[in-house]
Amino acid sequence: MTLTTIEGADEAQWVLCQGCTTPLYRKRWTRGLKVCPECGNHARLTAPERLAQLFDPGALELLTIPAVTEDVLGFVDTVPYPTRLADARARTGLDEAVVCARGAIGGHPVVVAAMDFRFMAGSLGVGVGQLVTLAAETALVEQVPLLIVTSSGGARMQEGPLSLMQMARTSAALGQLDEAGLLTISLITDPTYGGVAASFATLADVIVAEPGARLGFAGRRVIEQTIHQVLPERFQTAEFLLERGFVDLVVPRDRLRAELSRLLAAAAPGPHGELPDRPTDPRVSDPGLLPEADPWEQVRLARRLDRPTTLDYLAMAFTDFQELHGDRLGGDCPAVVGGTARLVGRPVMVIGHQKGHTAAELNQRSFGMPGPDGYRKAARLMRLAEKLRLPVVTLVDTPGAYPGADAEERGQAVAIAENLRLMAGLEVPVVSVIIGEGGSGGALALAVANRVLIFGNGVYSVISPEGCAAILWKDPAAAPRAAAALSGSARDLLRLGIVDGVIPEPEGGTGADPLRAADRLRAALVTAVDELSRMSPRALVTDRRERFRGFGTALTVETGLRSERQGVS
Numbered sequence: 100m101t102l103t104t105i106e107g108a109d110e111a112q113w114v115l116c117q118g119c120t121t122p123l124y125r126k127r128w129t130r131g132l133k134v135c136p137e138c139g140n141h142a143r144l145t146a147p148e149r150l151a152q153l154f155d156p157g158a159l160e161l162l163t164i165p166a167v168t169e170d171v172l173g174f175v176d177t178v179p180y181p182t183r184l185a186d187a188r189a190r191t192g193l194d195e196a197v198v199c200a201r202g203a204i205g206g207h208p209v210v211v212a213a214m215d216f217r218f219m220a221g222s223l224g225v226g227v228g229q230l231v232t233l234a235a236e237t238a239l240v241e242q243v244p245l246l247i248v249t250s251s252g253g254a255r256m257q258e259g260p261l262s263l264m265q266m267a268r269t270s271a272a273l274g275q276l277d278e279a280g281l282l283t284i285s286l287i288t289d290p291t292y293g294g295v296a297a298s299f300a301t302l303a304d305v306i307v308a309e310p311g312a313r314l315g316f317a318g319r320r321v322i323e324q325t326i327h328q329v330l331p332e333r334f335q336t337a338e339f340l341l342e343r344g345f346v347d348l349v350v351p352r353d354r355l356r357a358e359l360s361r362l363l364a365a366a367a368p369g370p371h372g373e374l375p376d377r378p379t380d381p382r383v384s385d386p387g388l389l390p391e392a393d394p395w396e397q398v399r400l401a402r403r404l405d406r407p408t409t410l411d412y413l414a415m416a417f418t419d420f421q422e423l424h425g426d427r428l429g430g431d432c433p434a435v436v437g438g439t440a441r442l443v444g445r446p447v448m449v450i451g452h453q454k455g456h457t458a459a460e461l462n463q464r465s466f467g468m469p470g471p472d473g474y475r476k477a478a479r480l481m482r483l484a485e486k487l488r489l490p491v492v493t494l495v496d497t498p499g500a501y502p503g504a505d506a507e508e509r510g511q512a513v514a515i516a517e518n519l520r521l522m523a524g525l526e527v528p529v530v531s532v533i534i535g536e537g538g539s540g541g542a543l544a545l546a547v548a549n550r551v552l553i554f555g556n557g558v559y560s561v562i563s564p565e566g567c568a569a570i571l572w573k574d575p576a577a578a579p580r581a582a583a584a585l586s587g588s589a590r591d592l593l594r595l596g597i598v599d600g601v602i603p604e605p606e607g608g609t610g611a612d613p614l615r616a617a618d619r620l621r622a623a624l625v626t627a628v629d630e631l632s633r634m635s636p637r638a639l640v641t642d643r644r645e646r647f648r649g650f651g652t653a654l655t656v657e658t659g660l661r662s663e664r665q666g667v668s
């Protein structure tokens with residue numbers, strides 16, 4: 100990955116790209132952050148170079164933490180460990196394979212620990228563990244986010260079992276930041292392997308990777324030699340891992356500052372309820388004020404392809420959307436999108452089903468029908484929102500959960516059930532809006548909220564009218580009758596208390612005037628989030644549990660047992 104100078108030529112002026120062997124003019128290449136303009140190869144950076152590229156000019160202050168590395172084991176391979184250490188120190192000018200600093204990115208304060216591969220291949224030993232742990236503890240004391248830039252071949256064998264313990268030591272330190280509600284970000288650079296990959300590199304709230312960076316526990320050579328497996332070319336690259344839900348974002352070096360700044364902003368305290376122009380609350384809460392609509396017609400309107408999708412609303416009703424990817428378990432479902440955004444200045448976590456407007460988009464998004472990886476991605480983002488104390492907004496628009504063998508094999512029912520329980524217990528405000536079709540458990544898995552709203556032409560139902568007709572009428576043509584019987588229209592839902600308010604649609608529906616629809620959505624959300632933000636974390640949980648406890652009967656264990664005793668006596 101490092102660039103070599105051209106032999107004989109003016110060595111100082113030219114470098115050869117290791118990706119495509121194109122000779123590059125050194126000054127221009129350095130100005131381009133050491134990314135090859137021909138093939139996009141991201142050359143390895145030293146820790147000082149990395150810090151200089153990422154931080155606001157003048158904002159960097161190195162943390163003076165003494166390196167504690169010692170030769171505890173008296174380790175000798177071809178060279179004694181102290182000689183290797185002395186050599187690494189002389190070559191790099193560093194004490195250890197990490198440099199820690201405090202500073203700011205885009206004006207947002209952050210503590211950083213940046214690894215340097217030149218220093219004994221970025222190996223994780225006591226010194227590195229110490230520095231990463233102290234960087235985390237500094238972030239904790241100063242109540243600022245932590246950024247870790249990783250580059251490592253794995254554990255430092257020269258320190259034996261003490262090096263192994265650094266994985267647990269650093270992981271515990273990151274756990275403390277989770278408890279304190281402080282954002283952690285890792286920036287994965289090539290290569291990140293072994294003990295570093297299996298500790299602080301992948302425990303961060305948000306995992307950002309440079310293009311082509313490799314991340315894994317066992318490296319390619321180990322796998323090929325021990326298991327004799329044939330591995331694909333892209334194996335363990337950032338792009339490969341993004342598709343499998345282990346990386347949130349792959350960001351080219353020239354966009355890193357902007358993207359990291361946006362992420363840090365999401366965790367920064369925002370304005371709370373101090374709006375210059377408070378919008379009028381558009382919600383209708385009296386079913387008598389809503390027109391009587393034909394239920395089947397309403398189903399057809401709710402499914403119209405011109406209706407704005409979650410991503411459309413994210414572009415129109417919110418600002419600064421930063422999509423995050425992956426369930427960290429092996430998947431990144433395209434039918435669910437989510438990430439941080441701002442709602443009239445206030446940081447929020449937005450999660451929604453994603454359909455599309457064309458056949459190609461619908462295909463790419465599984466028609467808005469999530470698999471378990473979609474629900475687990477949503478769960479991960481909701482837990483992150485709770486950690487960062489961000490209100491959760493969900494936008495519901497799905498025919499239902501994906502009905503496929505693959506989804507069943509990966510635990511569709513478990514994923515939905517776990518979301519229902521998770522959402523009920525979230526200690527932050529939760530507002531859900533059914534923007535189109537609310538199909539069954541696949542919709543409810545994103546809709547256990549303090550306030551549930553629906554657009555005027557939206558529907559929310561236990562099963563699709565077609566499915567109900569096929570099962571109960573044994574005739575798919577009975578769908579219109581089933582639609583009427585299922586009571587899924589906005590008016591019915593409001594009457595039953597399933598939704599708390601209806602957002603009236605513009606003339607011709609949300610698809611006819613998306614901007615106006617987005618304005619109303621924003622106004623309804625701002626009002627609801629403001630109301631809820633005045634409640635304590637425990638009160639929010641109680642409110643949500645009671646809301647759903649109330650469906651069916653007011654009977655409690657206490658009243659139920661009393662009436663039973665009365666019946667017996």
Ligand SMILES: [Zn+2]
Nearest residue numbers: 116119135138
């Ligand atoms: Zn190149």
